[in-house]
Amino acid sequence: EVQLVESGGGLVKPGGSLRLSCAASGFTFSNAWMSWVRQAPGKGLEWVGRIKSKTDGGTTDYAAPVKGRFTISRDDSKNTLYLQMNSLKTEDTAVYYCTTVIAVAGTESCYFDYWGQGTLVTVSS
Amino acid sequence: SYVLTQPPSVSVAPGKTARITCGGNNIGSKSVHWYQQKPGQAPVLVIYYDSDRPSGIPERFSGSNSGNTATLTISRVEAGDEADYYCQVWDSSSDHPGVFGTGTKVTVL
Numbered sequence: 507e508v509q510l511v512e513s514g515g516g517l518v519k520p521g522g523s524l525r526l527s528c529a530a531s532g533f534t535f536s537n538a539w540m541s542w543v544r545q546a547p548g549k550g551l552e553w554v555g556r557i558k559s560k561t562d563g564g565t566t567d568y569a570a571p572v573k574g575r576f577t578i579s580r581d582d583s584k585n586t587l588y589l590q591m592n593s594l595k596t597e598d599t600a601v602y603y604c605t606t607v608i609a610v611a612g613t614e615s616c617y618f619d620y621w622g623q624g625t626l627v628t629v630s631s
Numbered sequence: 632s633y634v635l636t637q638p639p640s641v642s643v644a645p646g647k648t649a650r651i652t653c654g655g656n657n658i659g660s661k662s663v664h665w666y667q668q669k670p671g672q673a674p675v676l677v678i679y680y681d682s683d684r685p686s687g688i689p690e691r692f693s694g695s696n697s698g699n700t701a702t703l704t705i706s707r708v709e710a711g712d713e714a715d716y717y718c719q720v721w722d723s724s725s726d727h728p729g730v731f732g733t734g735t736k737v738t739v740l
Contacts, residue, residue, distance in 0.1 A: 550731060551674065551719075553727075553730070553731065556729070570726045603673055615662055615721035617719060618664075618666070618676065620676075621675070
């Protein structure tokens with residue numbers, strides 16, 4: 507059974523930093539592309555970024571609102587995905603979900619297969 | 632960036648059919664995926680590649696995609712189908728490639 511368990515959320519002041527973790531189990535993590543998706547309170551889903559498997563280059567892509575402030579990384583030895591968030595803004599307040607990513611064969615296109623339960627990040631003074 | 636537009640809400644009686652649209656420029660040329668999110672829960676994939684269903688998703692859920700509109704259809708609606716539904720595409724030409732629709736609240740009357 508695929509399990510994704512996020513942790514590391516909490517209250518942080520504007521301009522501060524936070525690192526989220528996502529512990530994965532039930533599948534071969536090192537082969538998986540992974541992503542972060544967030545949801546502000548009472549709002550819709552917003553894609554944050556993704557990381558490919560190392561065999562596919564291990565490259566990252568980010569949404570425009572977080573590019574240059576957020577960094578996605580992975581530790582395949584620990585089956586763990588990370589989201590380092592710097593220079594946080596009040597508009598980054600959201601539940602952050604870790605997801606597995608399925609790439610459409612032969613393209614860069616993808617969708618989000620399994621989701622964790624999310625961790626809440628609140629940016630407020 | 633690419634925009635996906637959904638109706639804010641759809642109401643349907645039990646046993647009837649709900650249709651949720653997702654509008655986007657030439658969306659028929661892209662693969663569309665759909666997610667269901669119940670209150671307080673994480674989203675669940677219900678349709679991928681326009682019309683394929685993951686294992687465990689009832690046959691009552693189906694999808695189509697053509698022209699400027701993709702549609703998620705829920706047949707024989709049940710009370711347990713009440714949820715928010717989001718469409719999603721990947722727009723490789725954009726600086727914001729992962730795109731979700733605005734979301735539709737389905738209410739079972």
